[in-house]
Amino acid sequence: MSAELTAADAPAKRLSDYRPYPFTLETVRLDFTLDPDATEVRARLTFSPRQEAAALELDGEDLELVSVAVDGRALTPDDYELTKTGLTIPANVLPSQPFTLETVTRIAPSKNTALEGLYMSNGMYCTQCEAEGFRKITYYPDRPDVMARFHVTITGDQPVLLANGDLVESREGYAEWVDPWPKPAYLFALVAGDLRAHSGTFTTMSGRKVATNIWVRPGDEDRCDFALQALHRSMRWDEEAYGREYDLDIFNIVAVDDFNMGAMENKGLNIFNSKWVLASPETATDADYERIEGIIAHEYFHNWTGNRITCRDWFQLCLKEGLTVYRDQQFTGDMRGHATKRIDDVLSLRGRQFREDRGPLSHPPRPDHYREINNFYTATVYEKGAEIVGMLHRLLGAEGYRAALDLYFERHDGQACTIEDWLKVFEDSSGRDLSQFKRWYTDAGTPTLRVRDSFKDGTYTLEFEQETRPTPGQSEKLPRHIPIEVGLLSENGDEVLPSTVLEMTEAKQSFTFDGLATRPVPSILRDFSAPVRLERDVDTSELAFLLTHDRDPFNRWEAGRALAQKVLIGRVLGQETDASFSDAIGALLRDETADPAFRALCLNLPSEDSIAQALYDQGETPDPAAIYAAREGLARDLASAHKTLLAEIFTSTEATGPYSSDPEQAGPRALRLAVLRLLNRIDGGARAGALFASAENMTESLGALAALVQTGQDAAAMAEFRERWQGDRLVMDKWFLVQLANCPPETALERAGALTGDPLFTWKTPNRFRALMAGLSGNHAGFHRADGASYRFYADWLLKLDPVNPQVAARMSTAFETWTRYDEGRREKMRSELERIAAQPGLSRDLSEMTQRLLG
Numbered sequence: 001m002s003a004e005l006t007a008a009d010a011p012a013k014r015l016s017d018y019r020p021y022p023f024t025l026e027t028v029r030l031d032f033t034l035d036p037d038a039t040e041v042r043a044r045l046t047f048s049p050r051q052e053a054a055a056l057e058l059d060g061e062d063l064e065l066v067s068v069a070v071d072g073r074a075l076t077p078d079d080y081e082l083t084k085t086g087l088t089i090p091a092n093v094l095p096s097q098p099f100t101l102e103t104v105t106r107i108a109p110s111k112n113t114a115l116e117g118l119y120m121s122n123g124m125y126c127t128q129c130e131a132e133g134f135r136k137i138t139y140y141p142d143r144p145d146v147m148a149r150f151h152v153t154i155t156g157d158q159p160v161l162l163a164n165g166d167l168v169e170s171r172e173g174y175a176e177w178v179d180p181w182p183k184p185a186y187l188f189a190l191v192a193g194d195l196r197a198h199s200g201t202f203t204t205m206s207g208r209k210v211a212t213n214i215w216v217r218p219g220d221e222d223r224c225d226f227a228l229q230a231l232h233r234s235m236r237w238d239e240e241a242y243g244r245e246y247d248l249d250i251f252n253i254v255a256v257d258d259f260n261m262g263a264m265e266n267k268g269l270n271i272f273n274s275k276w277v278l279a280s281p282e283t284a285t286d287a288d289y290e291r292i293e294g295i296i297a298h299e300y301f302h303n304w305t306g307n308r309i310t311c312r313d314w315f316q317l318c319l320k321e322g323l324t325v326y327r328d329q330q331f332t333g334d335m336r337g338h339a340t341k342r343i344d345d346v347l348s349l350r351g352r353q354f355r356e357d358r359g360p361l362s363h364p365p366r367p368d369h370y371r372e373i374n375n376f377y378t379a380t381v382y383e384k385g386a387e388i389v390g391m392l393h394r395l396l397g398a399e400g401y402r403a404a405l406d407l408y409f410e411r412h413d414g415q416a417c418t419i420e421d422w423l424k425v426f427e428d429s430s431g432r433d434l435s436q437f438k439r440w441y442t443d444a445g446t447p448t449l450r451v452r453d454s455f456k457d458g459t460y461t462l463e464f465e466q467e468t469r470p471t472p473g474q475s476e477k478l479p480r481h482i483p484i485e486v487g488l489l490s491e492n493g494d495e496v497l498p499s500t501v502l503e504m505t506e507a508k509q510s511f512t513f514d515g516l517a518t519r520p521v522p523s524i525l526r527d528f529s530a531p532v533r534l535e536r537d538v539d540t541s542e543l544a545f546l547l548t549h550d551r552d553p554f555n556r557w558e559a560g561r562a563l564a565q566k567v568l569i570g571r572v573l574g575q576e577t578d579a580s581f582s583d584a585i586g587a588l589l590r591d592e593t594a595d596p597a598f599r600a601l602c603l604n605l606p607s608e609d610s611i612a613q614a615l616y617d618q619g620e621t622p623d624p625a626a627i628y629a630a631r632e633g634l635a636r637d638l639a640s641a642h643k644t645l646l647a648e649i650f651t652s653t654e655a656t657g658p659y660s661s662d663p664e665q666a667g668p669r670a671l672r673l674a675v676l677r678l679l680n681r682i683d684g685g686a687r688a689g690a691l692f693a694s695a696e697n698m699t700e701s702l703g704a705l706a707a708l709v710q711t712g713q714d715a716a717a718m719a720e721f722r723e724r725w726q727g728d729r730l731v732m733d734k735w736f737l738v739q740l741a742n743c744p745p746e747t748a749l750e751r752a753g754a755l756t757g758d759p760l761f762t763w764k765t766p767n768r769f770r771a772l773m774a775g776l777s778g779n780h781a782g783f784h785r786a787d788g789a790s791y792r793f794y795a796d797w798l799l800k801l802d803p804v805n806p807q808v809a810a811r812m813s814t815a816f817e818t819w820t821r822y823d824e825g826r827r828e829k830m831r832s833e834l835e836r837i838a839a840q841p842g843l844s845r846d847l848s849e850m851t852q853r854l855l856g
Ligand SMILES: [Zn+2]
Pocket: 298, 302, 320, 321, 324
């Protein structure tokens, strides 16, 4: 059991309370003697006071303190104050000159189920220190603005002993690592275990050779090459796109099965959830390959944006995350195509961040208070943070952006920075005033942008109005600086105004375009140039026109999306709908010049959750069962209307030759599966069954399985899949998820209940817990059953997980973040589950903060 503090013990931390640490930490020496139940950590920290008469405050939780000494003199308990959260040595016990503090502490990695600090996974030792896990290893100023050089020794009987930096000495049972780059404690890492390496070499742009290794459990070595090559591509890309070279002689990545996060950018020793490292065509889907490449890149890019330049405090988390997500998005765009990457990113932004921003958990990308920082690793910090960097890029242009980034690296290397420092480099390098732009960081909420247009005497006018609703703790919203990329098309589809960025800074603002012969068709917010909700009355014929003619691929897709949304909402509300969407889909299916991956994205209907959100935004109360029925009905109608064409595409996109996850193969495969999902509604699952039987890669196997689940005729395939893959933990996670996310809603809860009794439901493993619970909450109509039984089931499991792993329990509680959207009955039921969780005695700080914020 973890001794998490209760909510009452944890007051909110505030950005305005920031004070610099009164000591400089000169050197850090850590000696680990590993033992599952009693690992000894000897820490020697050399401090020099920066302030007179300051007490030395060190963070520490769940530690057994064996001894403390200052400059070799042992302290007695009378000399210091020891609490549940730290160790304080008063100023009168400390020398006024630089001094060395030596502590010995004992920890029990085998009992650490919260997976923060030093813990064990399948007999292997590993660490997770971001954000505040290092304090569970030793007493230390565990804050990102205290940066120091680490010298680490490890004594243990594991064959492989790893830490950050370069290896300076190694013999059986002992290793010594020195990291020459100052870093905060959250970037510390240690791994010890029976591991195998898949190794390579990377030569940097200045000709230095770097040893690269992917470390995995024995038996997994043959699933690492894609990750290794992705690492090399990332290293090269960061040199070419940002001029950033790697700075150690070795780069290690370790795959771990039990991991709370996706991956972690510890200096020179990245630790990954094994899900985002291991890949083979038989076990990983095309989407997995793309994600692995993106996450490898993301963690690698942190070496400069996060590690060399870090955050002053955790309120600035989006400084490193927003920028690094933006960089990995650029990288994936370069590797796999910008148009489809942008559409994927916007789908994710709307599905996660817009949803968060519309509910009780809405917060600014840079929050100004929190109780548990683990609860702020959110879509707003990451994805909206990336959108803000993208807007800066758009406002300054490619050259201006690069100049600002060059200045950022030059000015702040080795420092712990703030959002103010970041914006200042853009101001100094461009001469622009970004004080209004800064609101994107400090204000919560998604602005709504309303547009009206008019045409008179050759002049076309676009009139914009922006509004942001009140969010928790922020009632008054001032106008934001919004880059709006616009193009104008003539009625035959020619571009009469190529893409232009309009800068909106007022609450209401008009832009005019002269000298036009006829009224143009506007293409607004091209490439999704700002994270706003665009509202404009557009008739279906104009949307169909844009879906056919827009030069901007994002807005082309967006027009199709808007058409689908219109039809779906019409069906939910029982209104008449026309055939324009179906006709447009027919035209797109016939357009062989269009990229298959793009056509696949256009064929995917909006999710039930996004239809619910759209209804809510229009002031309607979403009915989950009606939404499910409308979406199923539209899919069936599209399949019937285009069945010959769809069947032809299904046949013509069959891959030949050996599997590759490259876009050239992945694109047609995505189109084929999108087509299958439609045909599946009218062929009784015949094609899905045949594909499941013949599939030789996981993309098709899982795609076919998902389609079969949808028809409710999956029992035999499910059993066969389980039989084949029961020994493969990553594939079995997919098995849990796919059946719950896709099954008919009336069966979802029953299935979830049965699955929790499956011996393979090892619920303390975060990946397995997430697979089952995310599957259920992702089944929109199944989760939002009118009787509230799914809510109760879900809440019961959060309560069960909380004492074991509060961080994961807290994150999974966001399934309830949309509770205010629904009818009175569902609202009450969700509210009472949240209240039941909140009232649980001994609830963790993590889950307690989340339920209280959810309840508002
Ligand atoms: Zn990151």
